[in-house]
Amino acid sequence: DCHIEQRGSSSFRATHTRGVLRVEGGLFKNNDNTNMRISAGDHPEKTSWIKGATVIMDADNLNEHARDGDSLDSPEGLRIDSTGNGYAGVLIEDCDFIFKSCPTSRGIVSSPTWAGHGGFTLRNCRIQNDTSVQTIHADSVDTDTADKPWGVNLENVSITGSTRSQPAGAAVCIDNDRNGSTVQNSCIHFPNGDVDGVLVNDATNCEIVDSNINVSGQATVFSGADVDTSNITSGDSCPLPSADGSTGGDSSTTDDSTDSTTDDSTTDDSTTEPLPNEIRLVGTGTTTQYEFTVTDSLQASGDTIEEWDDIESGTATGWITTDGVEDAYTFSGDIDSFSFLEGESEIHVNGEQVSESTVTGATTDDSTDSNTDGSTDSTDDSTTDSPDLSHELRLVGTGTQTQYEFTVSDALEASGDTIETWDTIDGTSASGWITTAGVEDTFNFAGSVTSFGFVEGEAEIYVDGEQVTESTVTDAVTDSGTDGSTDSGTDGSTDSTDDTTDSQNELRLVGTGAETQYEVTVSGTLEASGDTIEQWDDVSESSATGWVTTEGVEDVYAFTGTITSLSFLEGEAEVYVNGTRVDPAVFSLPNTLVVEGDGTETTYDFMVSGDILNDPLVGPTESDDSLTNGKAKGSVTDGIDAFRFSGDITKMNLAGDAALTFEDNDG
Known part of the structure; x- marks a missing residue:
């Protein structure tokens, strides 16, 4: 129950001795260097622990003993450090860490590489981080020095706060060779900025289970790691720490977005x-x-x-x-x-x-001068609305009479004199015919290809010089903007799957000869495409109801966002999203899971308690991926595999560097 505050260096340091130190209770506040610095010790039966302590860092509010000009340099909350002796097993239990303001710091809880410490456990602890300081960092372990186990164990740990960024990119960073690390029954709630949940680098036999990870970035990020995950949710707030050591409410108010x-x-x-x-x-x-x-x-x-x-x-x-x-x-x-x-x-x-x-x-924008003659300065591309038609789509004949049609998100024009009189461009859509082997139709476009289909026959497809297929052409370009800019946004987000849902998509319902009434709702905007909608069909801003009966006749809509529901009130029809036929049952599945590759192969194998189908707005999985009885198994390298599912994730194995994102919408 010691109260140690505002020391110029660590409140205590127990790293050289072979014996153990046990700290029970106490307040450690605004101490420079480290508030607590401890090692597990080298006793044959005992280990060091810290239980029931409170650590507060509020560098902007030093107490009355501070003199003018006094400030903290690099204060840490807790450093786990055996000074090269390689001890392992220290326990931190029932402790509260509150960081309100802090200058540069190694972290709230950290174990640096040079400290030579093996594994440690945080149990029943609460951490509030309102600063940009790293929350938890278990740096790479010196396997030649440190005793086993090397893993870090977080058990019933709550991490909350209004931080908008983390030096490691994630609230919890587990680095090289921290094999056997676990995160279980824990909660991470960082809703602001761009913060991932748990980052694991080059460690094996790790596990993240029975935890809620509700963050602004990716829930988990694995790089060269072998991590099993199961029963991870993303919808709850987390218990907050309090200065008196009791649990103080929850983190639902830490979102500073307003x-x-x-x-x-x-x-x-x-x-x-x-x-x-x-x-x-x-x-x-x-x-x-x-x-x-x-x-x-x-x-x-x-x-x-x-x-x-x-x-x-x-x-x-x-x-x-x-x-x-x-x-x-x-x-x-x-x-x-x-x-x-x-x-x-x-x-x-x-x-x-x-x-x-x-x-x-940097700009010469004359667009606001109402007295101009309407001319534009052709030398200033940065402030005009002219799209950047930098992408190319080529259709090359194979000797088969072929009719094609496609739509892009932003702008479209013919390239050179390859387009014939029987080919047409209407706004951002084109349709045409190509037959002779080697002859090509070429288009320049801005944005991305949102839909593509061969009405008859087939041809070779090239996007920006790379050959693609009818099913993958919509994934060939992922421009996130409409002005050709390469700036991916101002919010720091790394979730590239947003590109598909923010741009325009196409939904087609094709009659099969049965009298069919359908109802569809989207999360963004919905509008009829062309003249396919009849007077008995009804379209509002984000939903539509209609009838389609005659075989081959179709109702077509353009939409943004995602399809939140699609149902047949009577009969049935074929459903196509961006040119790919899909099972309409997918739109009744509330949750999403995305595995995004980074250039090296990652294999995954997971199971859900309900149903699972591919998400058609992100794209189909590769042919060697499989979906059976609530299980998904496959691999991803450069692309994205995405799924919709019901129920909970009951098991997951992910080996490789891919980023995993999931969204739990049914609690």
Whole structure:
């Protein structure tokens, strides 16, 4: 029950001795270097432990004994350290760690490589992290020095807070050779910024089970690791720690996504159309204050702007510090002035990095001058609405009479004189015929191919020089924007599966000769495509009901988002999504799971308690992947395998570097 506060170095250090140390209770607050530093010891029957202690770090609020100019340098919460002796097995139990403000630090709970410590256990602990400090980091273990076991065990650990980023990218980082590590009956809730849940690098026989991981990024990320997962959910909040050691409520209020509502000028960005230009300020780890003015309109982009940032008319002032975190704005006109009042950060205008001295020349937007003659400056591509038709689609004849049709998300035009009079382009859709072997129809387009189908025959398909198939052509390009920009966004998200649902998709219902009534609802927008919809069909903003009967006749819709439900009230019809025939039962499955490759092969094998089908909006699995009786088994290298399922994930084995994302929508 010791109270040790505001020491210039560790409150205690027990790393050299072979004996064990046991800490029970106590408050350790605002101590520099480390608040607690301990080793397991080398006793034949006992091990060191810390039980019932509270660690608080609030570097911005030192107590009355601090003198002017006093500050903390690099305080840690708990360092597990045997100073090269290789001890293993320390226990941390029933402890609370609260980090409210903190300068640079190794982490709240860490075990560095040079510390030479083996495994350790955190049990029944609660961690609140409102800083950018790493939450838990078990660095790679020195297998020549450290005693076994080498694994890290998290048992009934709650991790919460308003952090927006983590140095390792994830709340929990388990590094090389921490074999046998486990995360069980634990909860991670980091809803803000871009934070993954658990990262495992190059470790074997690891396990994540019976845990809730509700984070803004990926739930789990494995790199060269062998990890079994089962019964992972993503919908709950987590218990919060309290300064008196009791559990204080839950983490449902740690989401800061509505902070900007305190400033009238930045409220409700989600309903505001973005302006034509974008400026992003990206933190570099230095406390930075900026100020800039534009010649016309200015608004925040998304929820990147905090309550301490301010927009007034065409001027913005703000603060940014954490490495990789960004403040983003959209604007019309030009940047009239820009300056760093303190520190510095990266500056990006329309996806191009610029400097403080060149930012005012980064745009020459004359789109807001109502007295112009309508002409545009052809030398300034960054501020016009002209799409970047940088992608190419080629259809090459094989000697078979072939009719094709396809649609792209943004813009489409013929390339050269390859298109004949019987080929047509209508907006972002094209249809045509090709027969003679080696003769080709070529198109340039912006965005991605959202649907493709051979109405008759077949031909070779090439996208940007790479041959693809009818079933994979829609996955060949994953542009996330409509302006040809290579900037993937301002929110730091790494979930590339969003590209498909944000762009326009196609749903076709094809009659089979049976009188059929259908009903469909999407999460985004829905509209009739062409003149396929009859007067007895009814289409609203996000849903439609209709009839289709005659064999081969079809009702076609364009939509954004995902199909949340599709049912036949009477009869049945064939269903095609982006040109691929699908089982309509997939749209009744509420949960999603995505395995995204990173260039090296990853194998997976998992089981759910309900039904499972491929997600047609992301694309079909490869031919060697299988789905049977609630089980999915396959591999992924560069692409994405995606599934919809009901029930819970009861078992999962994932070996390789792929990223795993899941969404639990049925509790």
